[in-house]
Amino acid sequence: MTKPTGPLSGLRVFDLSRIMAGPSCTQMLGDMGADVIKVERPGQGDDTRKWGPPFLKDKEGNDTDESAYYLSANRNKRSISLDISQAEGQKLAKQLIAKSDILVENFKVGGLAKYGLSYDDLKEEFPNLIYCSITGFGQTGPYAPQAGYDFLIQGMGGIMSLTGEPDGQPMKVGVAIVDLMCGMYASNAILAALHHRNQTGEGQYIDVSLLDTQIAWLANQGLYYLTSGELPPRLGNGHPNIVPYNVVPSDNGHFILAIGNDGQYEKFCHFADCMNLFHDERFHTNQNRIRNRDELYSLIGDITSQHPSEYWIENLPPLGVPCGPVNDMKGVFAHPQTQAREMKISMSHPTAAQGSVDLIGSPMKFSQTPVDYRKAPPSMGQDTQEVFEELLDLDRSALHDLKEDGVI
Numbered sequence: 001m002t003k004p005t006g007p008l009s010g011l012r013v014f015d016l017s018r019i020m021a022g023p024s025c026t027q028m029l030g031d032m033g034a035d036v037i038k039v040e041r042p043g044q045g046d047d048t049r050k051w052g053p054p055f056l057k058d059k060e061g062n063d064t065d066e067s068a069y070y071l072s073a074n075r076n077k078r079s080i081s082l083d084i085s086q087a088e089g090q091k092l093a094k095q096l097i098a099k100s101d102i103l104v105e106n107f108k109v110g111g112l113a114k115y116g117l118s119y120d121d122l123k124e125e126f127p128n129l130i131y132c133s134i135t136g137f138g139q140t141g142p143y144a145p146q147a148g149y150d151f152l153i154q155g156m157g158g159i160m161s162l163t164g165e166p167d168g169q170p171m172k173v174g175v176a177i178v179d180l181m182c183g184m185y186a187s188n189a190i191l192a193a194l195h196h197r198n199q200t201g202e203g204q205y206i207d208v209s210l211l212d213t214q215i216a217w218l219a220n221q222g223l224y225y226l227t228s229g230e231l232p233p234r235l236g237n238g239h240p241n242i243v244p245y246n247v248v249p250s251d252n253g254h255f256i257l258a259i260g261n262d263g264q265y266e267k268f269c270h271f272a273d274c275m276n277l278f279h280d281e282r283f284h285t286n287q288n289r290i291r292n293r294d295e296l297y298s299l300i301g302d303i304t305s306q307h308p309s310e311y312w313i314e315n316l317p318p319l320g321v322p323c324g325p326v327n328d329m330k331g332v333f334a335h336p337q338t339q340a341r342e343m344k345i346s347m348s349h350p351t352a353a354q355g356s357v358d359l360i361g362s363p364m365k366f367s368q369t370p371v372d373y374r375k376a377p378p379s380m381g382q383d384t385q386e387v388f389e390e391l392l393d394l395d396r397s398a399l400h401d402l403k404e405d406g407v408i
Contacts, residue, residue, distance in 0.1 A: 056349070092388075158214070164236065
């Protein structure tokens with residue numbers, strides 16, 4: 001690994017998380033320069049390693065043990081194999097925690113207590129440790145003991161009641177958005193706790209849950225209910241408070257028209273040669289357009305379907321009218337703005353067919369302490385020897401004995 005350049009350089013994370021919420025959190029910390037030690041159970045590893053196809057292909061075209069799912073959330077980490085169910089594994093874990101600033105875990109509530117690695121077990125010995133627990137339902141409440149999964153939480157937390165066509169079934173978001181947002185909240189909380197520690201020297205415990213996260217980002221739709229007492233309607237691609245703001249037809253497909261105010265609506269109507277729709281009292285203001293949304297969308301669809309999507313996408317944005325394509329993944333990564341912002345990156349990988357693996361870049365752009373890409377997602381236990389030699393001064397004989405005992 002090259003020396004990190006990010007703002008968290010010099011910090012170390014002991015990462016006991018797996019799947020997506022925890023790993024996405026620690027990947028962000030790693031991108032910002034932290035040394036992330038990813039702990040994996042010998043012979044098993046992170047569950048997502050097996051979540052495929054697709055898998056990374058080797059030089060012979062065969063599947064490796066690295067799934068696309070795993071690759072998405074595990075760069076800039078060092079993987080060690082360590083069995084914390086064994087007493088010797090717990091001893092080694094504590095020795096590594098002593099050299100760490102942050103611990104992230106997503107075991108079930110109380111799951112690490114049986115290994116002597118809960119916050120209560122560690123807080124007196126390591127008073128400056130920032131310990132972040134990620135669970136389905138949090139550490140308190142009647143559901144605390146239960147396991148939580150992204151799909152279940154999307155349903156319980158209300159987002160599926162808002163997503164999908166009005167006359168269709170409830171629909172989940174197409175990525176594990178609750179996991180990803182939970183990882184985002186967790187990393188944010190960890191950074192706040194670091195600031196507190198810098199001021200006081202005091203570590204603390206952070207309790208983050210998938211359900212709390214999902215409810216938190218209901219945002220304006222949650223407030224729609226809390227303010228009015230009414231359930232927000234499901235509008236497909238439409239917006240509850242802005243019209244026209246939707247996917248609209250063209251003569252060769254669809255595109256997005258995202259008009260955010262009356263001035264933009266007037267510009268659209270002028271360009272589309274339909275000023276009658278601007279002067280029509282039913283559509284003249286956003287409030288009236290919301291009341292008459294179905295009729296307006298029908299009329300706009302008749303107009304936009306007379307030209308290809310490219311006609312609208314090329315001509316409306318220069319006029320100040322937000323408009324864009326509905327890209328598939330090929331379109332996303334081929335887009336010039338995606339490339340200009342380096343949101344597709346390539347990293348050296350020893351088992352990949354071409355010697356490298358394509359990954360999604362970090363969206364964080366720092367002027368003085370840029371993120372860097374030091375290490376591709378590691379194979380299981382790839383860095384065990386390096387970490388134990390570097391941090392605990394264990395020699396190869398000791399490591400051999402630990403391996404023979406199944407500890408590493």
